[in-house]
Amino acid sequence: MITYVVQRGDSLYSIAQKYGTTYQAIMILNGLTSTALQVGQRLRIPVYTEAIVNANTANIRKYPGTTSPLIDQMDRGARLPVTGIEGDWVQVRLYDGRIGWVLRDLVRVVPHGGERPVQQVLGFYTEKEGPTLPSSHQVFVEHTAQLSAVGMFHFRINRANPTEIEKFPATFTDAYMRQVVDHGHRHNVKMLPTIHNLLYERGHQEVNKEVIRGMLATPDTRKAFITNVIALIQRYNFDGVNIDFEDVRFEDRERLSAFYRELGSALRDHGYFYSVDTPSRTSDEPTNPFSAPFNYSVLGQVVDELVVMLYNEHGWPGSGPGPVVSIGWMESVVKYALTKMPASKITAAVSVFGFDFNLTTGRNTYATYSMAMNLAKKYNKEVIFDEKTQTPMFAYTDESGNKHEVWFENAASIRSKMQLADRLGIRGIALWRLGMEDPGIWTMMENEFVIRKSAT
Numbered sequence: 001m002i003t004y005v006v007q008r009g010d011s012l013y014s015i016a017q018k019y020g021t022t023y024q025a026i027m028i029l030n031g032l033t034s035t036a037l038q039v040g041q042r043l044r045i046p047v048y049t050e051a052i053v054n055a056n057t058a059n060i061r062k063y064p065g066t067t068s069p070l071i072d073q074m075d076r077g078a079r080l081p082v083t084g085i086e087g088d089w090v091q092v093r094l095y096d097g098r099i100g101w102v103l104r105d106l107v108r109v110v111p112h113g114g115e116r117p118v119q120q121v122l123g124f125y126t127e128k129e130g131p132t133l134p135s136s137h138q139v140f141v142e143h144t145a146q147l148s149a150v151g152m153f154h155f156r157i158n159r160a161n162p163t164e165i166e167k168f169p170a171t172f173t174d175a176y177m178r179q180v181v182d183h184g185h186r187h188n189v190k191m192l193p194t195i196h197n198l199l200y201e202r203g204h205q206e207v208n209k210e211v212i213r214g215m216l217a218t219p220d221t222r223k224a225f226i227t228n229v230i231a232l233i234q235r236y237n238f239d240g241v242n243i244d245f246e247d248v249r250f251e252d253r254e255r256l257s258a259f260y261r262e263l264g265s266a267l268r269d270h271g272y273f274y275s276v277d278t279p280s281r282t283s284d285e286p287t288n289p290f291s292a293p294f295n296y297s298v299l300g301q302v303v304d305e306l307v308v309m310l311y312n313e314h315g316w317p318g319s320g321p322g323p324v325v326s327i328g329w330m331e332s333v334v335k336y337a338l339t340k341m342p343a344s345k346i347t348a349a350v351s352v353f354g355f356d357f358n359l360t361t362g363r364n365t366y367a368t369y370s371m372a373m374n375l376a377k378k379y380n381k382e383v384i385f386d387e388k389t390q391t392p393m394f395a396y397t398d399e400s401g402n403k404h405e406v407w408f409e410n411a412a413s414i415r416s417k418m419q420l421a422d423r424l425g426i427r428g429i430a431l432w433r434l435g436m437e438d439p440g441i442w443t444m445m446e447n448e449f450v451i452r453k454s455a456t
Contacts, residue, residue, distance in 0.1 A: 354408025
């Protein structure tokens, strides 16, 4: 929280200029009915101000004035960062960085004084995966207010021709994708395609490595792929791209870095947002073959956002039981990333799922929040919140006598991670993936955090 003591010669306008806010926001936050100030008066300074649409539809115009060109429309409940106020008009920033104007009668201006942490949330959106993993659609539609950006996990490198991008799954229609993107935009959510090299053959990571090797092979193959990335963004009216490459061979690391640089240059030329997901690193040493090919220093120079995938600290074959992302692991990875780039570029990607670890067989299985809670109920077990890792867990013995530990995520564990993101000063968190979470996280976010929209 910022408190300012009024000095001789100050005006609300000069104070607002000093702190990059508006004098109207200062007035609202402090309950002032007049612009007159007294020396020694204490004022709370807004750290972030948003306009919340309170009409069914709000027109966003290029300039203040009802005859000005229309540049976008927002639906009821859309939240827009305020960048200025002039008379009856509020200047706002849109999902793609554009600045526009909305009539003040159509919005409620809400300044935030820092009582609640302000950060961004990126949500990953997938289609239904089998009977136990639902589509992300319902959660996305219901909780756009708590989402800054969404990565649509619907695109991957084409195995047969690695310079091309294919639909994943192949069954969705262009009309469906455009409808989802449009819904996000009408609620001021930045919409990105997540392009990956995964899930060609379950359990066979070598295929993933071969496919990306083909794309990275030469400057020409990389250039052809980048051309297709730009075309994909334009095809669905996305705001940029989120690249999620995993399973890369260490000997391909220089070509991978070259690709990230080349893509960054192309995206900048078009004014598109550039987000990259990477496996977690905690040092410069290539100790982990999964993360070793990813050069955080290079990425820090070229991306707008580095999404550090903190999963799976535990849950990989042979890991033994434990949290998918402990609070200590998150801190170690983020602190390393902070040595390579500004905090404003770093997003901590956390799981909303967990694992059921069979201690007897050494195997583990996916557990969404609802699956974990159903298991606890079935075996009449109380969920314990492990203070050291800030993660919920419980243990049970199944009908065959096998001993299990279940480690998962709930609203309390996500709160801890968001609080840590705030303490470390990074842009916020990402959630893998929408639809597997404790529904209570949305109420927790609404009550305890302010979700910043459309930051660059």
